[in-house]
Amino acid sequence: TLANIGVIGLGVMGRNLVLNMERNGFTVAVFNKTTAKMHEFIQGDAAGKRIVGYETLADLVKGLERPRRILLMVTAGAAVDAVIAELKPLLEPGDILIDGGNSYFLDTERRSRELEASGLWFVGMGVSGGEEGALWGPSIMPGGSPEAWQALAPILQAIAARAEDGAPCVTHIGPGGAGHYVKMVHNGIEYADMQLIAEIYDLLSRGAGMSADQLADVFAEWNEGELKSYLIEITSHVLRRKDDLTGKPLVDVILDEAQQKGTGKWTGQNALDLGAPVPTIQAAVESRSLSAMKERRVLASRVLGGPKPMYQGEVKPLVEAARQALYAAKIIAYAQGFELMSMASQEYQYNLQLAELARIWRAGCIIRAALLEEITAAYRRDPALPNLLLDPAFAQAVAERQTNWRWLMQTAIGMGIPTLALSSALAYYDAYRSERLPANLIQGLRDYFGAHTYRRLDREGVFHTRWNE
Numbered sequence: 001t002l003a004n005i006g007v008i009g010l011g012v013m014g015r016n017l018v019l020n021m022e023r024n025g026f027t028v029a030v031f032n033k034t035t036a037k038m039h040e041f042i043q044g045d046a047a048g049k050r051i052v053g054y055e056t057l058a059d060l061v062k063g064l065e066r067p068r069r070i071l072l073m074v075t076a077g078a079a080v081d082a083v084i085a086e087l088k089p090l091l092e093p094g095d096i097l098i099d100g101g102n103s104y105f106l107d108t109e110r111r112s113r114e115l116e117a118s119g120l121w122f123v124g125m126g127v128s129g130g131e132e133g134a135l136w137g138p139s140i141m142p143g144g145s146p147e148a149w150q151a152l153a154p155i156l157q158a159i160a161a162r163a164e165d166g167a168p169c170v171t172h173i174g175p176g177g178a179g180h181y182v183k184m185v186h187n188g189i190e191y192a193d194m195q196l197i198a199e200i201y202d203l204l205s206r207g208a209g210m211s212a213d214q215l216a217d218v219f220a221e222w223n224e225g226e227l228k229s230y231l232i233e234i235t236s237h238v239l240r241r242k243d244d245l246t247g248k249p250l251v252d253v254i255l256d257e258a259q260q261k262g263t264g265k266w267t268g269q270n271a272l273d274l275g276a277p278v279p280t281i282q283a284a285v286e287s288r289s290l291s292a293m294k295e296r297r298v299l300a301s302r303v304l305g306g307p308k309p310m311y312q313g314e315v316k317p318l319v320e321a322a323r324q325a326l327y328a329a330k331i332i333a334y335a336q337g338f339e340l341m342s343m344a345s346q347e348y349q350y351n352l353q354l355a356e357l358a359r360i361w362r363a364g365c366i367i368r369a370a371l372l373e374e375i376t377a378a379y380r381r382d383p384a385l386p387n388l389l390l391d392p393a394f395a396q397a398v399a400e401r402q403t404n405w406r407w408l409m410q411t412a413i414g415m416g417i418p419t420l421a422l423s424s425a426l427a428y429y430d431a432y433r434s435e436r437l438p439a440n441l442i443q444g445l446r447d448y449f450g451a452h453t454y455r456r457l458d459r460e461g462v463f464h465t466r467w468n469e
């Protein structure tokens with residue numbers, strides 16, 4: 001019998017998606033460039049299952065029912081173009097190629113145009129949830145044509161994570177590169193979420209002297225309340241873990257240099273292109289860059305003075321302020337990410353349904369969180385909401401926490417503990433709620449040195465002043 005879908009690339013994500021599809025009743029044909037890896041999979045985890053291995057792409061294509069559905073799970077970049085080039089002559093009009101990697105959305109736009117010119121469908125598809133998600137249910141963000149979505153929906157709805165209400169965490173995101181665009185912003189928010197957590201950890205450990213074990217308890221407790229989320233949960237697991245070699249908390253022996261593969265940076269670059277302010281996402285990317293300059297920081301730490309991070313007060317109120325600040329800052333990071341997506345939706349005509357995006361992030365993906373239930377509700381109340389902060393429930397949520405948040409930031413600054421993400425989120429909040437910002441002075445300066453002109457508050461038109469007269 002012919003397979004329902006083919007999967008190319010048997011890295012851990014590819015293998016786990018194959019197993020997930022098979023478990024849900026589909027027959028899967030698989031191929032891997034290094035043939036040994038395919039055989040290893042077929043004889044190992046895939047043994048006895050409706051999974052068929054092929055040594056050539058031509059044979060894989062022959063083994064598929066039509067229209068063919070072929071999922072590429074290869075490293076983003078040149079490898080995707082290489083496989084497409086090899087596959088293209090083997091396919092027929094109506095066949096569907098799906099790219100499930102973290103591809104750059106403009107690459108996806110280009111590939112869609114190229115393939116659709118020859119009658120093939122191309123679906124750029126974001127997949128989130130890591131190894132476990134791929135196996136048991138990821139959040140899936142497919143873009144591309146509605147026709148291709150129709151052909152894929154039965155498989156994707158079967159393998160996706162299910163939220164508490166039972167709805168599968170997948171929807172047709174929009175045309176062209178919309179799926180990869182939304183996955184990119186998901187990752188930008190993921191960077192911000194993680195950086196906010198890391199700064200809170202720094203404040204409470206380096207600042208207030210709490211141990212990794214104590215902090216594991218704190219995060220475990222927070223995971224019972226409004227902060228409930230996958231990242232908070234695994235933070236408590238990471239903090240709890242002891243190192244096999246030294247017996248110390250493992251987190252204390254891990255090198256403090258964060259790596260990155262590019263999706264957060266792309267989010268920041270694209271936000272700059274669109275003029276969308278996402279300072280907390282930018283702060284998260286830049287904090288990783290700062291962390292990566294370990295040698296320079298070691299040198300600088302010997303010559304640049306500052307206060308000693310030593311919190312003197314009671315720990316309990318500080319922990320509570322940290323909890324509230326983290327929740328408020330998290331709302332703001334999401335507000336930035338969603339406003340970016342609404343601006344991108346206009347710019348690229350993606351017609352993004354923000355409530356649907358929040359809905360499919362409620363389970364399966366890395367940023368799944370109780371908060372996403374609230375965000376879904378907010379965009380259902382008002383699909384055209386310009387910014388989450390303008391939803392009455394969110395406005396109130398931040399307002400109620402701001403006293404504690406401001407106090408926490410004052411404490412951090414007093415101790416000399418860097419909080420690029422936490423403090424940028426607060427500054428964004430203060431800027432967003434300012435009727436008047438000091439850009440009047442910027443305009444005055446621009447007009448002074450370059451005759452760039454300015455507009456006035458009190459009358460129409462464009463003005464220039466001869467400042468030296």
Ligand code: 6PG
Nearest residue numbers: 128129130187260261262263366
């Ligand atoms: C996900 C993750 C996944 C991957 C990131 C990591 O949603 O499942 O985001 O896509 O773990 O690409 O990105 P960095 O290596 O840049 O941190």
